[in-house]
Amino acid sequence: xxxxxxxxxxxxxxxxxxxxxxxxxxxSVNGILVGRExxxxxxxxxxxxxxxxxxxxxxxxxxxxxxxLMLVEEYFAGEGLSIIGYYHANERYNExxxxxxxxxxxxxxxxYFPQAAxxxxxxxxxEAISEGKSREPVVQLYTKDSAKGWQKAGTDSNGLLVLxxxxxxxxxxxxxxxxxxxxxxxxxxxxxxISKDWxxxxxxx
Amino acid sequence: MVGFAEEGELNRxxxxxxxxxxxxxxxxxxxxxxKVRRSEKVLKHGLSILNDPKSRSKLGPDEWTLYEQVxxxxxxxxxxxxAKDCVQTLSKRFPGSTRIGKLEGMWLEAxxxxxxxxxxxxxxxxxxxxxxxxxxxxxxxxKAQGNVSGAIELLNKYLEVFMADHDAWRELAEIYVSLQxxxxxxxxxxxxxxxxxxxxxxxxxxxxxxYTLGGLENLNTAKKYYASTIELSGGxxxxxxxxxxxxxxAISQLTKGRNREERESTDLQSLAATALLKEYKQKAPAKLPxxxxxxxxxxxPF
Numbered sequence: 001x002x003x004x005x006x007x008x009x010x011x012x013x014x015x016x017x018x019x020x021x022x023x024x025x026x027x028s029v030n031g032i033l034v035g036r037e038x039x040x041x042x043x044x045x046x047x048x049x050x051x052x053x054x055x056x057x058x059x060x061x062x063x064x065x066x067x068x069l070m071l072v073e074e075y076f077a078g079e080g081l082s083i084i085g086y087y088h089a090n091e092r093y094n095e096x097x098x099x100x101x102x103x104x105x106x107x108x109x110x111x112y113f114p115q116a117a118x119x120x121x122x123x124x125x126x127e128a129i130s131e132g133k134s135r136e137p138v139v140q141l142y143t144k145d146s147a148k149g150w151q152k153a154g155t156d157s158n159g160l161l162v163l164x165x166x167x168x169x170x171x172x173x174x175x176x177x178x179x180x181x182x183x184x185x186x187x188x189x190x191x192x193x194i195s196k197d198w199x200x201x202x203x204x205x
Numbered sequence: 206m207v208g209f210a211e212e213g214e215l216n217r218x219x220x221x222x223x224x225x226x227x228x229x230x231x232x233x234x235x236x237x238x239x240k241v242r243r244s245e246k247v248l249k250h251g252l253s254i255l256n257d258p259k260s261r262s263k264l265g266p267d268e269w270t271l272y273e274q275v276x277x278x279x280x281x282x283x284x285x286x287x288a289k290d291c292v293q294t295l296s297k298r299f300p301g302s303t304r305i306g307k308l309e310g311m312w313l314e315a316x317x318x319x320x321x322x323x324x325x326x327x328x329x330x331x332x333x334x335x336x337x338x339x340x341x342x343x344x345x346x347x348k349a350q351g352n353v354s355g356a357i358e359l360l361n362k363y364l365e366v367f368m369a370d371h372d373a374w375r376e377l378a379e380i381y382v383s384l385q386x387x388x389x390x391x392x393x394x395x396x397x398x399x400x401x402x403x404x405x406x407x408x409x410x411x412x413x414x415x416y417t418l419g420g421l422e423n424l425n426t427a428k429k430y431y432a433s434t435i436e437l438s439g440g441x442x443x444x445x446x447x448x449x450x451x452x453x454x455a456i457s458q459l460t461k462g463r464n465r466e467e468r469e470s471t472d473l474q475s476l477a478a479t480a481l482l483k484e485y486k487q488k489a490p491a492k493l494p495x496x497x498x499x500x501x502x503x504x505x506p507f
Contacts, residue, residue, distance in 0.1 A: 026242065028383070058410065060382040062417040067447050070503070074495040091383075092351060101385060191444045195488045 005038070005115045007141060009048045011165040012204055015172045016051040017139060019203075021089035021121050022181035024056035030102070031055075031186070032068065032109075033085030033117060034076050046115055047164075049081055052198055053186035060101050068187045068198075075199075083109055085117035087139065093123050098142055103150050110144045117161075118142040118150060129169045137163050175204075206406055207239050215239060222250055229254055230264070237274060244281035251275035252287070269295060276308055280315035288312055303333055310342055314349065322346050337367055344376070356380060371397060378410065387418045405437040409445055416452060421459050428452040432473070443484065449477035454503045478504070 013033065020029050035049040052072050055064060073083055086109055088102040098120050110116040118141070125138040141153040141161040153160040165171070175181070183203060185196045207215070218232040229250040236243055251271055254260045261268055276291035292308050299305055306329050313322035323346055329339050340363045347355035360377045367373065378393035394411035401407065412430035415423040431448035438445070453474035478500045485493045 058379060058382050058413070060385050060387075060417070061413040063413050063448055063451055064444070066451060067499075070499045071492070071495050074498050075492075092349065095351060099383075101383070104385075190489075191447075194443055194484060194492075197489070197491070 005044045005046055005143065005160070007046045007048055007117050007161045008164050009119075009137060009139075009161060010035075010050070011163070011168045011171060013048050013051040014137065014139070014163060014168055015175060016053060016184065016200065016203070017087045017089075017119060017121065018126065018172055019175065019181040019184045020051075020053040020056075020186060021126075022176060023184050024186075026091070027056050028059055028089060028091045028099075029053065029056045029186070030059055030086065030088045030105070032072055032083055033087060033119065034072065034081050035084045036081060037084065037113065037115070046084055046117065048085060048117065050076075051087060053184060053200075055188045056186060057188060064187060064191065065105065082113065084113050084115075085109065085119065087119040087121070089121035096120075096122065096124075096140075098150060098152075106142070106144065106150060114144070116144065118144075119161075129173050132170065132173065134169055135163070135166055136169075137161055138169070206404070207241060211239055215241065219243070219246060222246075230267075233271065233274060237270075242281070244278040247274060247278035248282050248284065248287070251278060255291075269298060273304075273308065277311065280311055283315065285312065285315060288315065303329060303336070307338055307342065310339075314342070314346060319346055319350055335366075337363070337370065340367075341373065348380075353380060353384065368396075369400060371400060374400075378414075382414065387414050390414050391418065403437055405434045405442065405445075408437060409434040409442065409448070412445070412448055412452075416448065416455070419455075421456065424452050424456050424459070428456070428473075440480065443481070446477045446481045446484075450474055450481070450500065450503060453477075474504070 013035075017031065020031060023029075031051050031053040033048050033051055036047040038044050038046060052068070054068050069083065076082065086102065086106050088098070090097075090099065098118065102118060102120065106116060106118040119139040120142065122138055122140050125134065125136060128134050129138060139161070142150045143153055143160070145151050163169075180203070183200075185198055185200055187198050189196045190198045215232075215235055218228055218235060221227070222229050222232045223246075233247060233251055233254075236247055251274060254264070255268075255271060255275060264271060272291045272295050276288045276295070279285070279288035279291065289312065292305065292312055295305050295308065296302070306325065310322050310325040310329065313319075313325060323343065326339050326343050326346070330336070333339060340359070344356050344359045344363070347353075347359055357377070357380060360373060360380070364370065364373055364377065374393050374397050378390045378397070381387070381390035381393065391411065391414045394407055394414060397404070397407040398411060408430045412427040412434065415427035415430070428449060431445045431452060434442050434445040435449075453471070481496065481500065482493070485496050
């Protein structure tokens with residue numbers, strides 16, 4: 001059911017996903033994707049506009065997830081955006097499987113938005129961007145097939161996941177080398193100290 | 206687990222050292238005392254002391270502690286050559302030491318040579334069968350290879366002997382949560398609360414696991430533990446305040462249609478909501494409108 005939908009990933013959303021994972025590089029991290037559903041019946045492009053970093057510890061617990069989903073939905077409704085996906089980064093370097101908890105959270109989001117996107121960080125691809133040659137996103141897209149469950153989207157050239165700005169990897173690498181990941185704030189950080197803003201409004205200024 | 210004030214002091218020292226204001230040894234000692242993981246900084250500032258013969262000799266016998274600390278930080282940053290140098294220096298000074306044997310095992314782990322690391326630890330265990338650190342390294346080896354069930358088995362066996370090891374109980378609890386084995390995780394938090402009843406972290410983690418498990422009894426218990434967290438942390442725990450609101454709503458949804466014995470609990474939810482609104486007004490005013498709307502939408506219907 002979800003096949004045929006394309007996902008366009010905006011640079012700031014993309015970079016937040018990676019920077020979040022780099023800040024908490026010893027644990028799994030996850031977050032919510034916010035964006036716009038296809039604008040008309042003729043378009044099948046989902047725009048992923050922003051990423052809200054959620055947790056870096058005890059990811060399987062409901063309360064912080066529920067609170068975050070409510071607050072994020074409430075905030076972004078005012079901007080005409082909705083929750084359209086979820087991202088996850090595994091704890092171990094060479095773990096490339098989408099874990100059950102990610103599938104479950106993805107399930108939950110897909111009940112409100114059937115074409116929900118789940119993005120999983122690919123550490124091998126992330127390592128490769130230091131050479132400055134790769135324009136491929138370092139995240140793997142999963143979409144929900146009603147019969148088969150979460151399916152990896154192919155990585156062929158007419159890929160389902162595209163980076164809106166083609167030079168995103170270069171900008172991302174620049175931020176990584178200047179230590180930008182130390183500044184990113186997630187929901188866990190916010191709950192520990194509410195003056196920290198999970199919207200990260202000044203991160204890329 | 207580091208308190209707010211301690212973290213503040215640590216960050217202050219870290220800034221000071223980063224900006225050339227000295228105090229590297231104080232910083233490194235505090236990192237050791239608080240057992241925090243700041244490997245990049247430890248590596249940078251530790252090496253600057255070790256590479257300067259004058260600073261190094263000023264340390265006296267503490268020099269070896271620093272070598273150990275830098276070795277571990279280097280392994281964490283995957284600078285295996287630096288780590289190797291430190292370990293070899295230590296090994297020359299303390300030949301045949303078990304403590305350094307453990308570092309050598311960790312180096313093999315950092316390299317990804319799991320089988321060799323496992324062998325090294327087994328050898329060390331023959332002479333030191335009751336060394337908790339070696340046992341826990343074996344758990345780390347299992348976990349790093351993705352062998353979660355192996356890690357769980359080893360941890361459970363370890364805890365049968367070392368049942369007062371809070372760090373181990375916490376690790377096990379967290380592994381269970383990552384596998385969505387919430388009942389087992391709850392058991393671990395119960396052990397932690399029994400052992401250290403005034404640590405709010407365990408109360409709130411237990412509450413969150415119970416809420417995740419769901420069901421009326423668990424929700425009621427979760428609410429109690431959120432409340433005890435608030436008490437133990439002097440009312441400063443935002444998560445616990447949110448938790449009370451979530452529990453109250455979930456409980457009211459499950460007890461809809463029953464008679465009104467839940468009146469007193471609506472007071473608790475109102476108190477929690479009010480406290481949250483006050484806190485946000487003071488410290489995160491931009492988020493106040495969203496919070497208000499959300500709290501209104503989950504309030505108990507009268």
